[in-house]
Amino acid sequence: MKYCKNCGASIPDESVFCENCGAVCEADNGGTPQPVFTPAEEVSAESQPNCLITAIIGLALSCWPVTSIAGIIVSAIALKKIKGINGKLTVKNKVAKILAIVGLVSSIFCTVAYGISFLAGIVAGLSGVADQVANSIY
Numbered sequence: 576m577k578y579c580k581n582c583g584a585s586i587p588d589e590s591v592f593c594e595n596c597g598a599v600c601e602a603d604n605g606g607t608p609q610p611v612f613t614p615a616e617e618v619s620a621e622s623q624p625n626c627l628i629t630a631i632i633g634l635a636l637s638c639w640p641v642t643s644i645a646g647i648i649v650s651a652i653a654l655k656k657i658k659g660i661n662g663k664l665t666v667k668n669k670v671a672k673i674l675a676i677v678g679l680v681s682s683i684f685c686t687v688a689y690g691i692s693f694l695a696g697i698v699a700g701l702s703g704v705a706d707q708v709a710n711s712i713y
């Protein structure tokens with residue numbers, strides 16, 4: 576536990592900002608209270624990461640064999656980035672959120688569907704081989 580150099584409130588050691596007055600409270604900043612920093616909820620639209628491109632890539636990867644697995648990962652990354660944004664989402668990131676969810680669902684669905692048809696192909700191939708072996712014996 577340490578104490579705010581600005582207002583004297585007790586704050587957890589890992590905190591960078593005082594929960595009471597918002598002053599910067601790093602381990603040793605020379606004793607001068609830093610100017611009050613904008614709280615995380617008020618991240619401006621410009622400083623928000625743009626997740627739209629990641630979401631579009633995830634969605635684009637989602638509908639093809641093999642790449643649908645990458646689609647799951649990329650869409651999940653886009654969703655995680657969007658969830659990590661505090662405060663109001665920009666329009667781009669609102670669109671990105673929808674695309675990332677669609678991309679995630681679509682890529683999981685396609686991975687399962689392609690996986691099943693791939694396995695079905697192997698089974699069909701194996702039973703074909705079994706038939707040939709059986710035919711060559713009899």
Ligand SMILES: [Zn+2]
Nearest residue numbers: 579582593596
């Ligand atoms: Zn304080």
